Amino acid sequence: xxNMLINVPETVVADALRGIAAAHxxxxxxxxxxxxxxxxxxxxxxxxxxxGGGSGHEPLHAGFVGPGMLSAACAGEVFTSPVPDQMVRAxxxxxxxxGVLFVVKNYTGDVLNFDMAAELAEDEGVTVAKxxxxxxxxxxxxxxxxxRRGTGAxxxxxxxxxxxxxxGAPLERVEAIARQVNGSSRSFGxxxxxxxxxxxxxxxxxxxxxxxxxxxxxHGEPGRERRAMMTSREIADYAVQVVLEDLRPTSPVLLLVNxxxxxxxxxxxxxxxxxxxxxxxxxxxxARTLVGNYVTSLDMAGASVTxxxxxxxxxxxxxxxxxxxxxxxxx
Amino acid sequence: xxNMLINVPETVVADALRGIAAAHxxxxxxxxxxxxxxxxxxxxxxxxxxxGGGSGHEPLHAGFVGPGMLSAACAGEVFTSPVPDQMVRAxxxxxxxxGVLFVVKNYTGDVLNFDMAAELAEDEGVTVAKxxxxxxxxxxxxxxxxxRRGTGAxxxxxxxxxxxxxxGAPLERVEAIARQVNGSSRSFGxxxxxxxxxxxxxxxxxxxxxxxxxxxxxHGEPGRERRAMMTSREIADYAVQVVLEDLRPTSPVLLLVNxxxxxxxxxxxxxxxxxxxxxxxxxxxxARTLVGNYVTSLDMAGASVTxxxxxxxxxxxxxxxxxxxxxxxxx
Numbered sequence: 001x002x003n004m005l006i007n008v009p010e011t012v013v014a015d016a017l018r019g020i021a022a023a024h025x026x027x028x029x030x031x032x033x034x035x036x037x038x039x040x041x042x043x044x045x046x047x048x049x050x051x052g053g054g055s056g057h058e059p060l061h062a063g064f065v066g067p068g069m070l071s072a073a074c075a076g077e078v079f080t081s082p083v084p085d086q087m088v089r090a091x092x093x094x095x096x097x098x099g100v101l102f103v104v105k106n107y108t109g110d111v112l113n114f115d116m117a118a119e120l121a122e123d124e125g126v127t128v129a130k131x132x133x134x135x136x137x138x139x140x141x142x143x144x145x146x147x148r149r150g151t152g153a154x155x156x157x158x159x160x161x162x163x164x165x166x167x168g169a170p171l172e173r174v175e176a177i178a179r180q181v182n183g184s185s186r187s188f189g190x191x192x193x194x195x196x197x198x199x200x201x202x203x204x205x206x207x208x209x210x211x212x213x214x215x216x217x218x219h220g221e222p223g224r225e226r227r228a229m230m231t232s233r234e235i236a237d238y239a240v241q242v243v244l245e246d247l248r249p250t251s252p253v254l255l256l257v258n259x260x261x262x263x264x265x266x267x268x269x270x271x272x273x274x275x276x277x278x279x280x281x282x283x284x285x286x287a288r289t290l291v292g293n294y295v296t297s298l299d300m301a302g303a304s305v306t307x308x309x310x311x312x313x314x315x316x317x318x319x320x321x322x323x324x325x326x327x328x329x330x331x
Numbered sequence: 332x333x334n335m336l337i338n339v340p341e342t343v344v345a346d347a348l349r350g351i352a353a354a355h356x357x358x359x360x361x362x363x364x365x366x367x368x369x370x371x372x373x374x375x376x377x378x379x380x381x382x383g384g385g386s387g388h389e390p391l392h393a394g395f396v397g398p399g400m401l402s403a404a405c406a407g408e409v410f411t412s413p414v415p416d417q418m419v420r421a422x423x424x425x426x427x428x429x430g431v432l433f434v435v436k437n438y439t440g441d442v443l444n445f446d447m448a449a450e451l452a453e454d455e456g457v458t459v460a461k462x463x464x465x466x467x468x469x470x471x472x473x474x475x476x477x478x479r480r481g482t483g484a485x486x487x488x489x490x491x492x493x494x495x496x497x498x499g500a501p502l503e504r505v506e507a508i509a510r511q512v513n514g515s516s517r518s519f520g521x522x523x524x525x526x527x528x529x530x531x532x533x534x535x536x537x538x539x540x541x542x543x544x545x546x547x548x549x550h551g552e553p554g555r556e557r558r559a560m561m562t563s564r565e566i567a568d569y570a571v572q573v574v575l576e577d578l579r580p581t582s583p584v585l586l587l588v589n590x591x592x593x594x595x596x597x598x599x600x601x602x603x604x605x606x607x608x609x610x611x612x613x614x615x616x617x618a619r620t621l622v623g624n625y626v627t628s629l630d631m632a633g634a635s636v637t638x639x640x641x642x643x644x645x646x647x648x649x650x651x652x653x654x655x656x657x658x659x660x661x662x
Binding site: 006016056058063193209264267269272289291296329330331 | 338563
């Protein structure tokens with residue numbers, strides 16, 4: 001048996017959902033259908049946000065369900081898209097009459113299934129808009145994606161658009177804000193180890209000790225290049241450089257220094273110091289910083305850097321109250 | 332070079348402190364002296380709480396500094412006690428005239444250094460009380476300890492006593508509450524992998540694939556026994572049984588399902604479901620549940636279970652507002 005804290009691979013997602021239900025009375029968890037909904041949904045007159053994706057990236061997405069962020073999240077199998085039926089159920093459960101925004105990370109399966117779900121939900125009388133998150137500058141097209149992958153910016157999109165929805169903004173406005181956040185965000189990640197899925201029980205790719213993968217995706221997809229291990233300082237120089245080549249911010253940024261799951265917080269904070277150093281050297285002011293394991297890849301060691309350029313309105317929405325298992329302030 | 336997100340082992344703690352300072356404007360970080368203080372300290376007329384210990388257990392303790400919890404935290408080298416000078420500086424920085432409570436995990440180095448610091452601080456006119464945290468039922472006496480080790484209950488002691496201090500309770504009362512919380516708490520942990528310190532760069536003990544260590548400490552100290560890998564269900568049965576043999580709660584409990592650092596949240600939530608199942612079978616009502624990586628051992632995979640029996644007053648203090656990097660609600 002593999003060294004994982006599980007029963008059998010087949011029940012990992014259902015077991016986790018039962019555990020989420022037990023820990024968070026603020027959420028309603030439909031374990032059979034794998035849909036997590038904020039308990040007070042639907043909220044009449046408010047736009048609802050629905051997201052979801054493969055499991056293995058926790059706290060994304062169920063950990064972001066609650067007032068000020070997501071209305072519901074759909075959990076797929078590990079690293080596998082949820083199915084349209086889950087998304088339609090979620091949309092029906094949270095629609096308060098103001099419409100639903102689907103927040104979709106750009107992976108082929110997620111895009112197809114959310115597209116189909118949007119059509120089905122519209123057939124049932126729910127107005128649906130969609131925003132695609134594709135912030136990862138490492139590669140265009142990859143194992144799971146046409147175009148850029150959706151990674152850390154998902155958190156920024158869900159938080160900021162969720163705040164707009166909580167304030168009563170109409171669907172068109174919430175969608176526009178979500179698009180603005182995605183368009184203003186870029187990410188770059190590195191892996192220091194591979195990750196192991198419960199089903200496989202061993203690393204999903206080979207990464208020899210002493211090497212790292214630059215530009216890795218959140219499923220361990222190949223990145224830009226493999227190199228001999230680098231220092232935290234060198235990795236920060238590289239990652240921020242790549243992000244800034246693409247983003248060129250002209251106003252302050254939100255910074256997410258995200259752990260891939262198995263990197264100790266001690267190391268993540270040290271990496272954050274190096275990322276701040278590079279941004280200061282490059283003259284990029286940081287408005288807010290978030291450090292932690294938020295968009296993960298099971299037990300992968302490594303980190304990603306996401307920047308989101310914000311204007312006063314986006315910063316105000318970022319600071320607005322949020323009350324979810326993984327992000328909580330102001331309430 | 333080892334696969335860690337660091338510069339050199341010698342600067343890991345200072346680098347992390349610089350990163351904490353960059354991420355959290357609510358904290359004042361003295362990187363040279365390795366003391367983290369809430370920015371608004373001292374708070375006149377309020378008892379101040381000071382804790383600290385070896386680094387490598389993040390977010391413990393710096394992540395628990397802020398209104399409603401710790402006033403200051405002292406960071407030692409990895410898995411090494413901070414020195415008395417740090418604790419005296421912290422006490423002097425946060426004393427608002429109502430005295431200081433030292434929260435000390437029961438490891439020989441910490442106990443000796445906090446004892447010496449208490450004497451030195453008293454010499455400087457600061458009234459100091461101390462509470463020892465020793466909740467780990469796995470072993471009495473161990474590699475680092477005479478008596479039981481202090482682990483997950485530290486979070487409960489710091490949160491609940493911190494809430495009492497924030498309400499203006501006098502030092503004797505804050506100390507009594509801290510002792511009550513420790514006396515009402517028990518923990519048991521398991522390791523699925525060893526951890527690696529930056530200085531060593533390789534696992535600090537041998538744990539072959541396919542085996543787990545039952546009753547492990549938060550530095551990878553040996554536990555009660557080593558066994559062939561068990562399921563999440565079996566581990567929950569074992570851990571809760573051992574805790575309940577010692578605690579025998581007669582009122583509801585707070586539950587901490589704590590990750591050792593490298594166990595994915597997906598697995599931790601699944602484990603939480605099993606822990607809730609056992610507690611329900613045993614007729615122990617759970618008042619509140621916290622799931623996450625709070626008292627860690629660098630990159631160790633594994634988890635611990637901490638129960639704290641609460642009366643109405645302790646539960647009210649647990650629910651009271653707290654505003655720290657790692658625990659935040661109600662503000």
